Amino acid sequence: MGFRWPWTILLLGQQVAAHRCGKSEKTDAGGHSCGGRVDWLVQHEDLSKDEAGFRVAKEFPVECWRCGLNISSASSKSCSLQESTSDTLQLQQLQMMNCGKVQKASVQFQDVLAAKSDTWASSDQVKVWRQKSSLAGELCRESTVLLDHEEFKSAALVAMYAWSEVIMDGSQCCELLRPPYCLQAQWSWATLAVAILLGGSFLALISSLIAALTAKAPRPAARAAPRSPRPARAVPKPEPLGRTAEEIYQELLRSWMKDHSLRGLYGAAHFAESAASLFAQLYKRFGFQADNVRNQFDHLLSLWRSHCAMLADLDLEVEDEEELEEAVVNEKTLLHEALNSMHAELLEGFRAWRHRLSEELQEPLSRSSVTLCQVRWAQVPLGDWLDSESSPKHLAASLAMKHLAEVVTYLLVWGEAGNLRFMPEVIYFLTELTLGADGEPYQVEGPTSCCFLSRMIRPSYKVIFDEWYQSLEFKQVSTEDRASGVGPEEREKLPTFHTGYEAFLPPDAANYDDWNEFFANVGLLRRGMARLFESEHPKRFAVFQEFNLSKMLSSQKTKTHREVHSFWGVFASTHRIWLLHTLLFFTGLCVVAEEPKDDAETLAGHGIAVRFSGLGLLAPLHALMLMVARIYTSGPALRSSIRGIGCMCAHLSRGLLWLSPLVTYLAVRFSQGIDIDQQIIRYLLIAHGLVSVWALISLLFFANRTSDVPYQVRPRRLCRLQVVRYFFWFVVLAAKFLIAVVLFRAVFELILDLQLEPLGRATSRDVLIAWYSTVWTRDLLIWIWLWFSSFFIFCADTQLWFTVGCSLLGVAAFLSQRGCRVCHFALEDAVHELPWRFQEKVLRYAPSAKQAFAKTWNLVIHHMTKEQKINVRDSGELSYDYVMSEEPEPPVLFNRENCLERASKHYCYMSDTREWPVNKELQWRFLALSRGLGLPMPRPYRVPYVPTLTAVIPHFEEPILLQPEDLYSEAPGEARDLGHLIDYLRIKYMDEFKNLAQNFSVPGGVRNWSRYSPPQWKATCIWASMRLQTLWRTVAGICKYHDALLLLHELQGTCSGLLWHPEDTSDVFRCLVSMQLYSYSSSVQREQVNEMLERFPPNLKIAYIDHEDTDECAILHPQQRRRYYSCLIDRSCKKAKNSTSAFRLPLYRIELPGYPILSDGKADNQNHALPFSRGTITQCVDANQGAYFEQMLLLPNALGEFRWKAKRIVGFPEHITSDLGSVGDFAAGSETAFCTLLQRSYAVLGARMHYGHPDLMNKQYMMQQGGISKGTRTLNLSEDIFAGLDFVLRADGREICHKEYFHLSKGRDLGFNSVLKFFSKLSSGSGEQLLTRQMCRLGQLMSLPEVLTLYYAHAGYYLTQFLLSWVMPTVLFTWSLVLASDCDAHFAAFEPSCGRRPAPELMGRMLASIYTYALLVLVLLATALPLFMEEWLERSFKIAAQRLLKQVFTLSFLMFVFQAKIIGFYVVNELRYGGAKYISTGRSLPTERRPFIRPVPNKVDEYEGLYLDYAIQAFYDGLTLLIASIMVSGLGGMEPVNPYRGGLSALWACIGLTIISWLYAPFVFNPHQFARRHILEDRRVLCHFFWKNWGAGWIRWYEEYQLKPRTGLSISMLDFNFLVFFLGVSVWFAVVNHKVSMMQVIFSSQAYMKEVAAVTLLPPIFTSWISCFLVSQITRVVSSIRRRCCHAQGESTWDVLRPLVPFFAFLVVALEVFEALAALEILRRMQRWKDFLAGLILKYLLLEVTIFLAEGLMRSRCAKGCCGRERGLQALYFWILTNRMFRDMLTSSVILSPLLLLSLLNSGFRSCCQTLDLHEFLIYRSTGHRARRRACFGDRVPERLVGRRA
DSSP: OOOOHHHHHHHHHHHOSSOOOOOOSSOOTTTTSHHHHHHHHHHHSOOOHHHHHHHHHHHSOHHHHHHHHHHHHHHOSSSOOOTTOOSHHHHHHHHHHHHHHHHHHHHHHHHHHHOGGGOOOOHHHHHHHHHHHHHHHHHHHHHHHHHHTTOHHHHHHHHHHIIIIIISTTSEEEOOSSTTOEEESSOOHHHHHHHHHHHHHHHHHHHHHHHHHHOOOOOOOOOSSOOOSOGGGOOOOOOOOSSOHHHHHHHHHHIIIIIOGGGGSTTHHHHHHHHHHHHHHHHHHHOOOHHHHHHHHHHHHHHHHHHHHHHHHHHTOOSSGGGTTTOOOOOSSHHHHHHHHHHHHHTHHHHHHHHHHHHHHTOOTTTSOOOGGGOOOOOOOSSTTSOOSSSOHHHHHHHHHHHHHHHHHHHHHHHHOGGGGGOHHHHHHHHHHHHHOOSOSSSSSSOOTTHHIIIIIHHHHHHHHHHHEEEOOOOOOOHHHHHHOOOGGGSOOOOEEOTTOSSSOOTTSOOHHHHHHHHHSHHHHHHHTHHHHHSOGGGHHHHHTTOOHHHHTOHHHHOOBOOOOSHHHHHHHHHHHHHHHHHHHHHHHHHHOOOOSSOOOBTTOSSHHHHHHGGGGHHHHHHHHHHHHHHHHBOHHHHHHTOSHHHHHHHHHHHHHHHHHHHHHHHHHHHHHTTOOHHHHHHHHHHHHHHHHHHHHHHHHOOOOGGGOTTSOOOOOOHHHHHHHHHHHHHHHHHHHHHHHHHHHHHHHHHHHTTOOOGGGOBHHHHHHHTTOHHHHHHHHHHHHHHHHHHHHHHHTHHHHHHHHHHHHHHHHHHHHTTTOHHHHHHOOHHHHHHHHHHHHTSTTOSSHHHHHHHHHHHHHHHHHHTTSSOHHHHHHHSOBSSSSSSOBOOGGGOOOOHHHHHHHHHSOOOOTTOOOSOHHHHHHHHHHHHHHTSOOOOOOOTTOOOOEEEEEEESSOOSSOOHHHHOOOSSSHHHHHOOHHHHHHHHTHHHHHHHHTTOOOTTOTTOGGGOOHHHHHHHHHHHHTTTTOHHHHHHHHTHHHHHHHHHHHHHOOOOSSOOOSSOOTTTEEEEEEETTGGGOOHHHHHHHHHHHHHSOTTEEEEEEEEEEOSOTTTSBTTBOEEEEEEEEOTTSOBOTTOSSOOBOOSEEEEOSSOOOOSSSHHHHHHHHGGGOOSSEEEEOOTTEEOOHHHHTTHHHHHGGGSSOOSEEEEOOEEEOOOOHHHHHHHHHHHHHIIIIIHHHHHHHTOOOOOSSSOEEEHHHHHTTTSSSOOOTTTTSSTTHHHHHHHHHHOTTOEEEEOOSOOEEEOOOOSHHHHHHHHHHHHHHHHHHTTSHHHHHHHHHSOHHHHHHHHHHTHHHHHHHHHHHTHHHHHHHHHHHHHHTSOOSTTGGGSSOOOSSOHHHHHHHHHHHHSSHHHHHHHHHHHHHHHHHHHHHHTOHHHHHHHHHHHHHTTHHHHHHHHHHHHHHHHHHHHHHOOOOOOOOOOSOOOSOOOSSEEOTTOTTOEESHHHHHIIIIIHHHHHHHHHHHHHHHTTTTOTTOTTGGGGHHHHHHHHHHHHHHHHHHHHTSTTTTOHHHHHHHHHHHHHHHHGGGGHHHHHHHHHHTSOOSSOHHHHHSSHHHHHHHHHHHHHHHHHHHHHHHHHHHTTTSTTHHHHHHHHTSOSOHHHHHHHHHHHHHHHHHHHHHHHHSOOTTOOHHHHHGGGHHHHHHHHHHHHHHHHHHHTHHHHHTTOHHHHHHHHHHHHHHHHHHHHHHHHHHHSHHHHTTTSTTTTTHHHHHHHHHHHHHHHHHHHHHHHHHHHHHHHHHHHHHHHOTTOOHHHHHHHSSOOOHHHHHHHGGGTSOHHHHHHHO
């Protein structure tokens, strides 16, 4: 389609009839037509058509130029004048542009020819260059003549011909007067390659979408063991009840009337008899377990007692303090009123569900009488104990019995349910069936044990187990072995998942939430169990037992939400957030965009109003994506339930609303195109604006649908807080937007200066004539990438602004809690006010408040002394003195000090007259108590009217009590060389250790650990355990509730019928430790448990899971041959006979429906223990927490939070104590900020959730939502937060608040690895959390500010860390891309367009204006401001500044940058591949050095170490970032031509920090990393890793952790991440493709130029792959020969080929490098170094894409089967291994080499200063101890001497 002059002349002769050009003046040959003359010259003078046409054009008069060129212009489709180019000035500019390019090209040809030694051109090419220069120059001179004759159009056409046809060989046409000026004249294979790259990536995304929507869930594999046809109908063998109903009745009656505190209340005997007889009859009739009956009876009494206490407390509510002594509790009807209150709260959810079911069935279920299979029990007689104010006594008695029956039945069903407790509506369903049952409940002869469990509970459990798991394997363990302890290898293994379920449950697999919503949705339930509800109500209990639940509860019938691991799953939950960001982003673009200078109708429209009207198109686009995401995530059960006319109308109305902006926008643009009246266009714009705003508002603020409200209740919103939340986010987003406009402006100016025409400024005709042009495609892709990277960064920094905003809001909320009295807070002496405030708020019921406080304070100091926080002398100074006077004299601590005295003492280091304790923790405790008492707090409950509290402590493998060998070991090894744990603890807690050892008598001093006696070691172990994260410390702290309650009863207790034991608080408080592995514990651990039970109060209970083997598979489960029991022990339990392991017989032993640990552990551990909890309030405590006695005294106040609002989760702050070392301080600082200031802000913003500790919650309402955590494996890895999510989702007045007057302590991980393991677990759990129905539905139901806070405070924080971690790589890629696309000095004239200034200068200007030190300040504020502000508020500005500076000088920024990288990796990896699992981090002090790499003991070819821990997550990317920064410098990013180099220092500081962190942070914080002996050993083992056994260790690691099968090629390729990566590759390909195409034109006559150009754009894999193929064929022959001649029958071809991997790694990479360099040789010879580097980068990117796809192929099913590495893909796999091994060799060498150098420097420094180790000081902030300093000499002493010394 090129422009050819012979065709122009022929057209002149053939098509122009009205105009004859006349006769030639020079010759008559050829006649009077142009065409005839051309033909004559071709035939007679042997000229080509081009040469003949040029000669004729010169011979004919000027009119023939115009005539021929006009005809050519009209007929040509490629190079022609545009219709808009008609102005004389434009034509002159076009002529000057083309002829100017001709002149520059001719000069550059001459320059190249002048330097013959530097050119690669052949003689033919040189000849062509000369001909082109001469011919084009002559044409431009003719064009100038035409200009003189004012033939402007002809002149322009001649100039265009000179450039496009002569110089560019018809490949390019410069016909535009705006960028890109020149376009490709025709299609080329290079343009097609770019289209294939982009189109293929988008096609991959669409294919993945279609496949995911149409694919079916994998079916579980067939089981090996035979299944019974109907396991649900298996009839248990008749087993006589272990105890008679009468025995149960007598025991229960005795437990109430003899032992319980309710026995003293009026009418207790009648209620006790009724309740005991009801429990006994239900046990007899329904076959509930005896221990379950006993346990739930005690549970009922504790609930009853709590409600009695709360109702009695209401009588003490007086307005005047003087009336307090006269307040009397009416205990006469207290039991009856408490029963009604308990029924109302405990069964609120049940009654609401039953009401909905009654309306659906149109049956009066709520008004029907309780039949319970005609059970008869003792009724409460009429009397004064009944509340008869609202109804007659006989009706009150009847209603009370109904309430009692419903409560008892519900508790018994709940107690038997096991894993079904996660599904509260299932419990409601079974309770309703039980309450309405009539006749014989079971078709068995005689009463049987566990009948309810086997017939009603276990069938549902089997459905759960079969849905997820295939089998359960375990090892038979004898009773004797269990008594001595069971090792980890003998425990049950995790159940075996179905095939394809290993990483995560498939989207169509049902889980707890699906089954629960099936029962919660009464419509679905009625349709799904039609046969059941067609039966009469009394018969349904028996009919249900006949159902095949496996079919009835299948995922196709119950699945409501699909947890899809992809972008769409995340988008469904967070679409409002992305819509808001997209709206703000494009608004910013419209603000910075300028109007084009001409009046042409561009794609974006003409005028500001039209430009902004394009924002309305976001509504239909977003609605389309939302619809796809909704379809993606909706389960089949939900789809089937939302059909009908109403749903269709709703969908239609939403569709019309969302499409209306598109219709009105098209109307506006069409009106502009036909030049209609402006008034009409104005009205159309107003209409478009209205519908667009309404559509966007509907998507942002009203995104929910009926299906998003599963429990028929919507969350309520407080108006006053909504104003604060909207204002907060308005300020945050406004600040973000204003700063972002600066970025947008800089990018927009960069685009204009680079001469990249914005797509919005292009006309439709521009697109039609340019869409296939390589130049236009390159510019378009660069334009897209620039704005894509801007949008990426725009989304990434929201988290930073949110954190800064929360810090300021947290301070405001802190001051608001104190009445906004800022001056009073700053100047008050809180410690001086402590006695008065404590008396007023805590001891308000004490007869003598001053005496009571003195006694209380002395007991507080006594507890501190027992904890070794202070010595005896200091305790006397801090205590009240009873000797000096009758009224106790307060200690000096409470003397008043004014603010000046405190400031001078604190800041000027003046003497302290207040006897302030030296211990830092005591200082915090005094200040925390003083500040907390200054906050508003509820009125305390008066003893004995205190609700019952249970603190639940889940325990897995955490240490219980440290042993001497944990603290000190004489055995030679690393522990001895590097130091003992006890030495570190002694240095950290020097004063406390002195208090401990002040009475020790040890030969050689208290540091002579080897001479300690057993009692001294015992005391030392307890002391150390109380300072580390042990279960002993947690239990010891929580059991202080017991001491506090006893003291409060002694000081202010009152006589009451609610009896209180003077030494036992078991009815009021229980410490429940759920030890999941107690039955597998060692004898030492059991002794430690027994010691805990004996040492601590009787409130301590231990729950654990026990088992016994059985052969009743048909009754239990075909894959389970064990019965599992939930057991409880306490100090009253007797030890088992003939047991040497101190194993105690359980108090309760309740059989479970099956293997209980179906989740990741903690949720099931809590769930099995929850039936053993007591009372209405539960506190969740982790096994790494502790408590303080003075804080425990505030328990009655904390419980008062539930006085007026029972539906609450009340959160409290935690004091982080694990600040040992630098990493420990970093983690402690982050946790401190999160647990205090940030949670305070989240509570105000309406998005604080439950985080597991130390929250108080009303257990009755938690039971109604499935417990205190969720238990679906993988999906609920972060199990605690789902309690808060479900709590908010169920709404109905529920509230989560945060109070700060009550504190618990908490320990955090202390080591670098343990901290990052903890965050990897949180990140994986957050990734799964984003996919859950809770996040999806709250994302629609909550208001927009609450959704934003919920996202950025929880899962969004982790996802944003991924965005932030990739900001620097994105900047470097964009920087290098712009530099590579810049015009090179060589042959610059052939570039279609060049920037107005050099690209280094333009990029330097843009980056310097954005990435300034202000950005560093913002990042610093975001990371440090929360902790700084909280430390300032709690302590002082000085302490806050000191802590911040300590963190900075100990390289905290390295830790946080690396932490963000790890978080981002794991959260995105989880969203793509799944695989989340619980990670045990270890919470001990990090004294052990983790090697760079080392072999795993007792395992062949298996290695571990720091390098393998983080190679995939960070090291590879760190090396890539390092190379990218070098490439930026090589491409000229810091050339002298760039005047903004100095302004880029902040950016380079960020880049350097990121590189150093990603490559070296784990080693910087690795204890004793630079010990010379160890680092030399690292080097030796690293060589073994690659070379020992021919690289078998590396190959095993690579196959297990990198090539691990996931889902095959599709999961690797068809992914949104892959699309983004492919976009970057496509952009780079387009840039290099343009450069190569230009070189192809320049060297058009060069031999094999097209082939060279093609090779330049191909990945450098051919020579390397051919070599690998040849090697594989040779080894195949060798293997065949060995099998025949050497009888190596078991040897495969791969066994021969695998040892060659380390050797060929270098050869293969060398071949790839050689192939890449050879392909780019032409660019090197031409000294186009930028293009040369750009080509190298492209080669690398294409190589990485190829390897990535090859790895995906190796993961595919084909590679597992017929085409595996042993068969067809052997050579490919060998090629992959060689490339990946070389990558690891290079990466490890880059990391280890500087470490070796630093080790030498460190050794040299220590030789000069033996008492100081800088690295140890950096990690521990201590110079070390004597043991460590002695060990240091081992670096300089020969190993044989070191061994002797050891």
